[in-house]
Amino acid sequence: MSRYFLKRIILLLxxxxxxxxxxxxxxxxxxxxxxxxxxIYSSGYAEGSTDLLDxxxxxxxxxxxxxxxxxxxxxxxxxHGEFGASDSIFGISQxxxxxxxxxxxxxxxxxxxxxxxxxxxxxxxxxxxGDAADRIISMGTLVAASIPSYTLAVLTMVIFTVQLRWLPxxxxxxWKSYVMPIMVIAAAGIAMTVKMTRSAVLEVLGKQYITVLxxxxxxxxxxxxxxxxxxxxVTIASTLNNLAxxxxxxxxxxxxxxxxxxIGQLVFRSVSQGQPYVLLGTVAVLSVLLMSFNIFFDFxxxxxxxxxxxxxxxxxxx
Amino acid sequence: xxxxxxxxxxxxxRRALKRFAKNRLALFCLAVFLLILVVCLLAPLFTSExxxxxxxxxxxxxxxxxxxxxxxxxxxxxxxRMLYGGRTTFRICFVAMLLSSAFGLFFGxxxxxxxxxxxxxxxxxxxxxxxxxxFLLAIFVEVVTGAGKGNYMYAIALALTPPLIxxxxxxxxxxxxxxxxxxxxxxxxxxxxxxxxHVLRNxxxxxxxxxxxxxxxxxxxxxxxxxxxxxxxSPRVEWGxxxxxxxxxxxxxxxxxxxxxxxxxxxxxxxxxxxxxxRDALSEEEE
Numbered sequence: 262m263s264r265y266f267l268k269r270i271i272l273l274l275x276x277x278x279x280x281x282x283x284x285x286x287x288x289x290x291x292x293x294x295x296x297x298x299x300x301i302y303s304s305g306y307a308e309g310s311t312d313l314l315d316x317x318x319x320x321x322x323x324x325x326x327x328x329x330x331x332x333x334x335x336x337x338x339x340x341h342g343e344f345g346a347s348d349s350i351f352g353i354s355q356x357x358x359x360x361x362x363x364x365x366x367x368x369x370x371x372x373x374x375x376x377x378x379x380x381x382x383x384x385x386x387x388x389x390x391g392d393a394a395d396r397i398i399s400m401g402t403l404v405a406a407s408i409p410s411y412t413l414a415v416l417t418m419v420i421f422t423v424q425l426r427w428l429p430x431x432x433x434x435x436w437k438s439y440v441m442p443i444m445v446i447a448a449a450g451i452a453m454t455v456k457m458t459r460s461a462v463l464e465v466l467g468k469q470y471i472t473v474l475x476x477x478x479x480x481x482x483x484x485x486x487x488x489x490x491x492x493x494x495v496t497i498a499s500t501l502n503n504l505a506x507x508x509x510x511x512x513x514x515x516x517x518x519x520x521x522x523x524i525g526q527l528v529f530r531s532v533s534q535g536q537p538y539v540l541l542g543t544v545a546v547l548s549v550l551l552m553s554f555n556i557f558f559d560f561x562x563x564x565x566x567x568x569x570x571x572x573x574x575x576x577x578x579x
Numbered sequence: 580x581x582x583x584x585x586x587x588x589x590x591x592x593r594r595a596l597k598r599f600a601k602n603r604l605a606l607f608c609l610a611v612f613l614l615i616l617v618v619c620l621l622a623p624l625f626t627s628e629x630x631x632x633x634x635x636x637x638x639x640x641x642x643x644x645x646x647x648x649x650x651x652x653x654x655x656x657x658x659x660r661m662l663y664g665g666r667t668t669f670r671i672c673f674v675a676m677l678l679s680s681a682f683g684l685f686f687g688x689x690x691x692x693x694x695x696x697x698x699x700x701x702x703x704x705x706x707x708x709x710x711x712x713x714f715l716l717a718i719f720v721e722v723v724t725g726a727g728k729g730n731y732m733y734a735i736a737l738a739l740t741p742p743l744i745x746x747x748x749x750x751x752x753x754x755x756x757x758x759x760x761x762x763x764x765x766x767x768x769x770x771x772x773x774x775x776x777h778v779l780r781n782x783x784x785x786x787x788x789x790x791x792x793x794x795x796x797x798x799x800x801x802x803x804x805x806x807x808x809x810x811x812x813s814p815r816v817e818w819g820x821x822x823x824x825x826x827x828x829x830x831x832x833x834x835x836x837x838x839x840x841x842x843x844x845x846x847x848x849x850x851x852x853x854x855x856x857x858r859d860a861l862s863e864e865e866e
Contacts, residue, residue: 407848411806412840510712551710
């Protein structure tokens with residue numbers, strides 16, 4: 262099994278290079294007017310050049326091919342950890358990783374809260390399938406999933422900032438600033454978690470061994486906690502990867518509602534202020550992060566399910 | 580459905596339709612959504628105002644008979660903007676839904692029907708596509724193709740495709756071992772006939788439900804992009820843009836943002852309820 266996961270970790274690098282190639286080429290065929298200040302257009306970047314920029318593109322003047330530029334970019338990225346130049350007083354890599362940390366705090370808390378609230382609700386809804394409790398939870402989930410996130414953001418601002426005066430409106434000033442964005446992110450996450458938990462538990466409930474357990478007179482509590490939950494956790498764990506990716510996407514968006522200095526705001530700024538290398542760098546970091554999520558959650562699934570472990574060790578040998 | 584003969588009164592599709600018709604909440608929601616859709620599509624019949632016409636002497640009005648949803652900071656009639664904006668929003672979402680359905684079905688069928696290396700390639704590419712955040716995709720498309728033309732509908736289409744490919748592939752794979760497929764193969768039926776005659780018909784239910792939920796997902800994403808300022812540029816309007824315009828005056832004219840938000844919410848909610856109604860109607864058949 263470890264061989265299989267090692268293979269996937271090694272495969273991260275060529276995948277990253279392929280993604281970077283596609284994004285790099287696309288940004289290069291883009292008209293400079295659309296991306297004013299796009300550094301690759303020589304006249305543009307000569308004026309605003311910094312030491313770093315010159316270093317990155319030192320040799321590109323000698324070998325002007327697009328592909329050579331791309332190779333140079335990858336070389337600098339992988340060997341020196343440099344993402345090119347930006348107008349910021351920080352280097353791009355400093356800025357990206359600083360902001361990534363903030364975004365991960367938001368997404369991480371959103372993820373935890375989604376699981377802590379969503380899984381119990383989903384299990385309750387599935388066990389009480391068809392009852393009033395199930396109908397209330399399912400309807401609530403449907404409503405929560407239908408509220409546009411900006412509406413929720415505006416509502417929290419009106420309630421917690423304007424009416425109650427508890428939380429700051431925009432930006433990041435203290436721990437209080439995290440509360441509203443996390444609420445917005447978690448609302449979508451809870452709705453998703455309830456939905457997937459409910460269907461995962463319902464699937465197990467329909468299995469014959471549950472009927473057998475009932476027939477043997479095992480207590481309802483034991484059936485729920487020792488058999489149903491344990492078996493449905495594998496299905497739930499296999500959807501966590503999707504949940505994490507969705508929540509990270511939600512975080513990028515929610516940051517822009519609250520002017521939060523995370524990576525989502527950086528993406529937006531990189532476009533509006535014409536900093537292509539920032540965009541390129543964010544794409545690189547985010548894609549590596551999301552692919553690592555993928556591997557990590559598959560690993561967790563393999564840890565809790567012997568069946569999946571078998572499958573992977575078979576694949577690893579191939 | 581239409582290909583069924585009249586002599587067969589209870590095809591699975593017809594039985595599902597009958598069950599759906601008994602679900603009053605879903606029917607009501609379908610009616611509400613269709614009403615909003617039709618009113619937006621026939622915008623000129625329902626409002627005589629020009630959505631782009633400024634009236635600086637009449638700004639930030641509360642709802643009245645002349646302006647049922649009030650006016651915005653530049654004195655433009657919000658109802659007219661919502662109706663004409665709805666056309667843009669629905670058009671973007673519809674194109675996104677159609678494109679994602681076409682791509683999703685095509686690659687899902689290829690992947691599930693032929694399996695093997697092709698399946699591996701499509702699935703890996705699909706995983707890659709699914710791991711790109713929609714927001715990043717939308718910004719990227721806007722930068723590459725030029726902002727303000729509503730091109731982010733292609734980004735929405737790309738974002739909606741991976742789940743559909745995965746669903747179609749898994750459904751097709753699950754029926755590939757069935758006797759009727761083997762029988763058709765043994766009889767020498769062409770692949771194209773098997774796909775159109777057997778495979779598509781048997782996976783239709785869940786796929787339709789997914790396509791339906793894609794539409795409401797598209798409305799959410801589309802208005803979020805508009806709200807973030809990635810929407811279409813003036814004079815064209817889009818729901819998200821109208822909501823963004825109202826944000827600045829949330830304290831002295833809250834209805835300017837509340838009413839458009841409510842319309843979007845109702846649209847998405849009714850669509851979701853109809854979608855879950857369809858799913859219930861189809862899933863009872865299996866039991």
